[in-house]
Amino acid sequence: MADDAGVNTRHLDEIVGYMLRRAQVAVFNDFRRMFADYAVTPTQYAVLCLIADNPGSNQSRIAAALGIKRANFVAILDELERRDLAAREPSNEDRRSHALRLTAQGESFTTALRKRNAEADARVDALLQPGERAMLIDVLQRLSTGLGDADSGSEG
Amino acid sequence: MADDAGVNTRHLDEIVGYMLRRAQVAVFNDFRRMFADYAVTPTQYAVLCLIADNPGSNQSRIAAALGIKRANFVAILDELERRDLAAREPSNEDRRSHALRLTAQGESFTTALRKRNAEADARVDALLQPGERAMLIDVLQRLSTGLGDADSGSEG
Numbered sequence: 001m002a003d004d005a006g007v008n009t010r011h012l013d014e015i016v017g018y019m020l021r022r023a024q025v026a027v028f029n030d031f032r033r034m035f036a037d038y039a040v041t042p043t044q045y046a047v048l049c050l051i052a053d054n055p056g057s058n059q060s061r062i063a064a065a066l067g068i069k070r071a072n073f074v075a076i077l078d079e080l081e082r083r084d085l086a087a088r089e090p091s092n093e094d095r096r097s098h099a100l101r102l103t104a105q106g107e108s109f110t111t112a113l114r115k116r117n118a119e120a121d122a123r124v125d126a127l128l129q130p131g132e133r134a135m136l137i138d139v140l141q142r143l144s145t146g147l148g149d150a151d152s153g154s155e156g
Numbered sequence: 157m158a159d160d161a162g163v164n165t166r167h168l169d170e171i172v173g174y175m176l177r178r179a180q181v182a183v184f185n186d187f188r189r190m191f192a193d194y195a196v197t198p199t200q201y202a203v204l205c206l207i208a209d210n211p212g213s214n215q216s217r218i219a220a221a222l223g224i225k226r227a228n229f230v231a232i233l234d235e236l237e238r239r240d241l242a243a244r245e246p247s248n249e250d251r252r253s254h255a256l257r258l259t260a261q262g263e264s265f266t267t268a269l270r271k272r273n274a275e276a277d278a279r280v281d282a283l284l285q286p287g288e289r290a291m292l293i294d295v296l297q298r299l300s301t302g303l304g305d306a307d308s309g310s311e312g
Contacts, residue, residue, distance in 0.1 A: 007221035017183040023296040026303040027173040065163040140179040147182040
């Protein structure tokens with residue numbers, strides 16, 4: 001980025017939304033590099049972990065917890081089913097929805113992904129001072145909840 | 157989001173990248189609501205402000221400062237020119253690039269946008285404790301720089 005030398009960015013550098021976006025893109029790009037051999041996006045990782053931690057849970061409930069719109073979530077599930085990582089089953093609690101489970105292959109895959117994610121997370125931690133992670137998570141949670149979010153499922 | 161009641165999200169809630177994305181989407185959605193009558197996206201706002209603060213600056217330099225890829229940046233400029241907000245002029249320093257300026261209409265439009273942005277920013281500040289904004293900006297800057305970002309220009 002030597003090309004941006006001398007550009008006055010002071011106004012933007014003080015805007016929380018702008019700086020959030022720059023940091024989010026940097027962390028997601030680092031995630032994609034770290035997960036390139038698994039061919040997994042940040043959103044796919046989140047979906048796999050949430051199904052693993054909530055086996056048999058309703059499709060619409062998982063989508064809502066992730067803040068992903070129904071149409072986007074269906075496309076993500078189609079891809080995970082195609083790769084034989086997750087499966088949709090009839091739901092007992094809602095006939096219009098499905099219960100979600102990982103396949104046996106999806107279980108071991110997700111276990112491997114979590115280990116890799118711990119490595120990616122360590123790269124973030126290396127840039128933080130002691131105590132900053134907890135403070136950062138707390139502030140981000142407050143912003144998400146306070147402003148109300150929706151559809152974090154389109155890859156950005 | 158009553159539908160996500162009882163879903164175990166503990167693993168994701170501790171991942172900086174995931175929480176960054178949730179907060180960024182919430183802040184951007186709030187921005188879009190606040191700027192609906194101006195029909196301006198967060199990226200268009202950033203481009204307009206940076207041209208205003210760096211009149212006559214080189215197109216590739218502005219794109220690099222924003223971390224936006226060339227093809228995406230050209231599309232954004234096309235739209236701003238179509239709306240008679242910005243103009244490309246021949247560049248003295250680089251014949252392959254253009255110098256960027258706001259039109260008179262773009263100048264007054266951007267001034268109005270900055271006022272609206274101060275209102276949007278106040279909604280973020282209302283969710284922060286004293287001192288948290290400076291700390292948050294500092295941490296986000298460190299993550300962007302430390303991990304290396306690129307192309308924050310696709311609207312997410």
